[in-house]
Amino acid sequence: MKRFLEMLGRRFMEFIRYAGGVSILMGQTLFWIPIPPLRRRQILEQMAKIGVDSLPIVFLISLFTGMVLALQSAYQMQRFSAEMYIASLVAFSMTRELGPVLTALIVAGRVGASITAELGTMKVTEQIDALETLATNPVKYLVTPRFIALLIMLPLLTIYSDVMGILGGYVIGVYKLNISHAMYMKNTWDPLRYKDLFTGLIKSFFFAVIVCIVACYEGMTAEGGAEGVGRSTTASVVVSFILIIASDCFFTALFYFVAK
DSSP states (O other): OHHHHHHHHHHHHHHHHHHHHHHHHHHHHHHHTTSSOOOHHHHHHHHHHHTGGGHHHHHHHHHHHHHHHHHHHHHHHGGGTOGGGHHHHHHHHIIIIIHHHHHHHHHIIIIIHHHHHHHHHHHHTTHHHHHHHTTOOHIIIIIHHHHHHHHHHHHHHHHHHHHHHHHHHHHHHHHTSOOOHHHHHHHHHSSOOHHHHHHHHHHHHHHHHHHHHHHHHHHHTOOSHHHHHHHHHHHHHHHHHHHHHHHHHHHHHIIIIIOO
16 A cells, blocks of 8 residues: 555656646747747748648548548438538538547647657757757747747648548538538538637647647657657657647537537
């Protein structure tokens, strides 16, 4: 019993330490953002890596997700002759939930891991220490460009994912289920409200913060050589995934059950 309580206490202290470190990094990032120079070139480079390079995988996953949604819902709705509602179901699912969440998970797995590995390598090879000796703040130089780029690109990728998912549902609905083009488009856009789109975009902003801060914190606290960088990269992806799903649950309850 004593060992169990000691282990529980250590785990709790590790959690508190981790949460405190992430919070401090978040505060430092927000502090350094408005302070010049803005480093536009680095921001544009990160936007290209995060956004443009992620377009193919977001396209494929979102398109096939929309197709699967349409096929699965058609299997049930055909029993009730309700195929016309497939378009609304796909549109609501993509804009409210699957678009923001899938895109954030893709970015966390692809970009978050890359950021952690890059910063972790710089940490274990003492390049971050070298920046400090040159009177360059590592948070300003390394974190803020990635933070700004993620805040811009993740919502844009979410909109792109929504459109591709709806397109996937359209392909199945029109060419497989023989729903007319006019009927499918009407049932897609008419039920949608601005709230459905904006709630997904608000989620994506918070997901961007989670991915960037967790990835940068894990990278800047990596230790133990190449093995330590690998552990930090794995931890970055796992923690990001958990926080994305948990925050999605929180915001869904807030937007649709608390703040109606």
